[in-house]
Amino acid sequence: MFQSFTETARPEQGPPRLARLRRAMAEAGLVGFLVPRADAHQGEYVAPCDDRLAWLTGFTGSAGLCVVLNDVASVFVDGRYRVQVSGQIDTGHFTPVDWPETRPGPWLARHLPGGGAVGFDPWLWTPGQIDEIEAALPEGVRLVPSDNLVDAVWHDRPAPPRGPIQPWPETLAGATHAEKRAQLAESLRASGARAAVITLTDSLAWLLNIRGADIPRNPVPQGFAILHDTGRVALFTDPAKLDTRARAHLGDEVTSAAPEAFGPALDSLDGPVQLDRKSVPVWVVQRLAAAGVAHTWAEDPCILPKAQKTVAEIDATRAAHLRDGAAVCEFLAWFDAQPAGTLTEIDVVTKLEQCRAATGRLLDISFDTIAGSGPNGALPHYRVTEASNRTLRAGDLLVLDSGGQYLDGTTDITRTLPVGTPGDAERTAFTRVLQGMIAISRLRFPEGLAGRDLDALARYHLWLDDCDYGHGTGHGVGVYSCVHEGPQRLSRLSEVPLAPGMILSNEPGYYREGAFGIRIENLIVVREASPVTGGDGATQIDFETVTFAPIDRRLIRSDLLSAPERAWLDGYHAACRDKIGPLLSAPARVWLQRQTAPL
Template sequence: MFQSFTETARPEQGPPRLARLRAAMQTAGLAGFLVPRADAHQGEYVAPCDARLQWLTGFSGSAGFCAVLADAAGVFVDSRYRVQARAQVDTAHFTPIDWPETRLADWLIAHLPEGGDVGFDPWLYTPEQIETARAALGQTGVRLVPCDNLIDTIWPDRPAPPQGAITPWPEHYAGQSHADKRATLGQGLRDAGQTSAVLTLADSLAWLLNIRGADIPRNPVPQGFAILHEDGRVALFTDPAKLDDTASAHLGDTVAPAPPKDFGPALDALTGPVRLDRESVPLWVVHRLEAAGVETAWGSDPCILPKARKTAAEIAATRAAHLRDGAAVCEFLAWFDDQPTGTLTEIDVVRQLETCRAATGALLDISFDTIAGSGPNGALPHYRVSEASNRRLLDGDLLVLDSGGQYIDGTTDITRTLPVGSPREAERAAFTRVLQGMIAISRLRFPRGLAGRDLDALARYHLWLADLDYGHGTGHGVGVYSCVHEGPQRLSRTGTVPLELGMILSNEPGYYREGAFGIRIENLIVVEEIAPLPHGDGATHLGFETLTFAPIDHRLIDTALLSTSERDWLKTYHATCRDKLGPLLSPSTRLWLEKVTQTC
């Protein structure tokens, strides 16, 4: 079992640790210290040794940071985590701050009117982040200064860095050898007049070298750093113990593994220009190269866009993974419908769903901790059940069930909202408006060159008509047996990267009423080319192929709100579910699927 809930034991955090940090700040001559959620690889998920924010504050969300001063400590979180932060942190000592509405710079200026030095670990911040904050601070006298990580000096039992094994990922899934990838990106560096690029993102290493790892829970990527040279050679800096003979043979002679301690000296020996991604590279790397007199050039991580544009082999593999996963979800849904109302808890749901996925015999891990929020817990978009928060599913509840699996051939992510007993009319109306938004994105045809910010409003239109909305983006990028959250593409107000063929995204509008219920419906989609219509302008457009198949609960749909074309889409989608999933299901679940997909 891949347990995705936590026990009731809560680590000692808050006042004692905060006091020790403040003592360390005083010794270092600092007026403040910044504690981000990030690690040196800027991943969304961090290893236990890098969970400094949670260790200090108790907040376990995947985004946010804490600013600690002598007489104040702000925990900055966005709209997804505000309820969670208030529940998890000791508000007598930590103040939750609505971010980005309140900027770090503004908060520091208000709390340090006489100025002062605020320390930060340059391994954990990017040039973009620090430059933005420093510009906002201006000439106020508040200075951001790099320093050693003070949390590490006061964390006596800090876990050791992860040592997950590195394994080859089969080329028939990748669709391209790592030698070809390296040669292509090396040529790109030469064309740009650059000699090398520093790579720090774990999923970039995984993609470039066709490897996978086990350093981060739920994300099969290896932690490390790399230098890609213009001739296609790669220096990989990771613990050699992670590489067995098979992995070493896969990498070959043109990929040279070295221990992490050799990374700094290797930077010193480079001749420029060296490409750095200001949005992901640690500021420490910039300082090291500057100190060595190495010329640098800003540019995006060369793996970012090629990784996002999935090959035909990757798309074919992920289709197979989604059908397998969809069948497992159907087995769960059939089981769920057979349970008497009031007999299940959220943890029961998590265990059964993970059991159904494991029964495929192909599950390698879940792709993130399963979200199973019922009633008011469903109003927390990133809720994670614990033994302390676990509640029984009661008649009238809605259950938001967001989950996914990691398979050798793909990463899945699906959300279904399920009624417990008899749903209320207001909830059915809100659910239907969310469904209309999901259908709008699924059916969309759009010109090339548009980005997620150009499409996001279409998912919200029907909610806006009722003065409703949701605080998160409509969709994120997704990897193939990689990170379930993968950039740079996204469907959101902040998504500025044009969507291109082969990009996989989630399509997950929602609605949340604090203290009452939540709603979210999610399928994964991939960008495809759409043939021109007979009476159009003759230009080809882009659209989306749906990858996720599992029924959408008809008991929550107010069909009177749906247009004819929306009903037709839903009928076709459910017919496709029957055709694709039926042969993969047990006889009883096949009958259940036939029944629940005939309505509407």
């Protein structure tokens, strides 16, 4: 099994650790310390040694921040985690705060009327993040770079990861790393920059056509890189990660050195050096300034080229999703044959992973499977543990969000399943969520629009019933890379224009606290739409769905669907039969035929 079900943090561990941190703050002359859910690479997922927020507070969500003062410690979380956080932290010592409704800067201003120095680790914060906090601080309250005080009191902190770096085939990438380096070097020269610093792990993996094993569920290597305007790259990572094959793959134009050499290499650069203020650590900016090396602000040069997949990457993604869809169908057929009251959430997770493993191609799961039944389904990012494991009961809904990592693709699919006969409220809410998913799936729109322009379409039918969900409608997805990949998103916050080749999730949902949750998710690829006869001839964009597994018809109120919506669903189910059916066992094929019958 890739997934474990042990508790990684417990609420009672937090208070003594908080006391140790406050003693360290006093010794350092600080009135506060900032503890983000981040590492030096600003990725969403972190290695165990960097999971400081969970170690200190018990909160295990993928985004958050703890602001520790002498008399209060507040854990800032967004809408995905507001129910979860209260069950994971000791609320007698830590206070949940809604983020972004309340931001750290104004919060600090209110809680430090007497002023003082608040420490932060400059490796874990970006200039943009620090600037936003500082802009809200009154005179007398200041942020100061500091050694990481959590690390100082975390006596059994795990060692940094040393996962091997492996080449990723050029046949899947669609371009050599020499071609990628040359393309980005040309853009550097055009901007007048002499070099760019790359700190995002998935950017590093994309640029050099490598993959790693440093971050759970994400096949990326930790490291830093300096891309020069000549196309040469200096890579800084643990030398133990690079074997002979990896070094041969990198070639003569990519040098490698230990992370300790990164600082001296920055000192020796000729400016201007291009930095991304949204991802580069403050430490890098400080180091360049101390060495007198000029810098400019620009987006990580890998971001957009990485997001717009090559033809080879999209072909590979399609193949991975067919294999994964067949595994999901095998699971669904098995699930339907189990009597109500006989399965637990752990049983579900275990069986689904076994179905994926049976393909013979599974390298990892792409995130810990979310299998939330009944009230647990109302936690969008629920992770079952031995302590929380629940038996599925008649009348429950099960939110099952899962994915696989294959050499040729990263998958992410959510299906909501009824246990026994679903109730009318659940069926109505499910159909409203389905209408939103279909709206995005059928959409065509002018080029240049961003996720913020589309997000409301997925919510429209929910809004009619005074319902909504507290997360974005979709995130970017990599190809045998991070399951959450920027910069593209379907979100009211996303201003990045959607462009052909981008892969997104399409996953509206609904969550009724203490009762049930619903989410339906397919992955979609942005493409140029076919012309419409009689139209104006403007370039338009639409989506290709690449996820294939049936949507449970028992939860659908067909009377709420329009004729075009019913036609889309029937067409989608016909595609599931055609594409997945030949890959299934005989019993699962019979099940699929039944489940994909027209409405």
